[in-house]
Amino acid sequence: MGASPWYLRPPAWIDGGMRSPNALLGAMPVRGQNRAMKPVGLHHVSVNVPDVAGAIPFYTEVLGLTQRADRPDFGFAGAWLNVGDQQVHLIEAPTPPDLGQHLALAVGEIETTVSELRASGVEVTEPVVVAKGLQSFLHDPFGNTIELYQPASFVGPASEE
Secondary structure: OOOOOHHHOOOHHHHOOOOOHHHHHHHOOOOOOOOOOOOOOOOEEEEEEOOHHHHHHHHHHHOOOEEOOOOOOOOOOEEEEEEOOEEEEEEEOOOOOOOOOOEEEEOOOHHHHHHHHHHOOOOOOOOEEEOOEEEEEEEOOOOOEEEEEEOHHHOOOOOOO
16 A cells, blocks of 8 residues: 555644644744744645546636646645735645635625525525625535635725614
């Protein structure tokens, strides 16, 4: 039997190949100290789906992401999708148990978005106020949770009565 694909192997620290993440926390800089790592944004997030070919129409036709043509052959099925300046990478692997992890997509008009998704047969929660924005939730066909978030900059002023 060959080696498991990288996405099914446990992190190296579980095998004893590295120190655990908790052990590494002691080496982290104190807040405010200079450090080399300074993230400038989020490039992509990966989402496991058991059928990439079946997931692409949902993510492109229903959610409006666009498929990229430049994904190399990594030896397992997958797809790269653009969403604004960021990407979603679909990886053909079992959908993990729902433990709260989710992908959040920013939208401009959440009420319109929810109506359009419902008209397409997608179950979506009612938008609720969170901080100064609005959010709703849905699931992809494989059970992955997706949040729709309308930032405060797109939320109009409260009506005065």
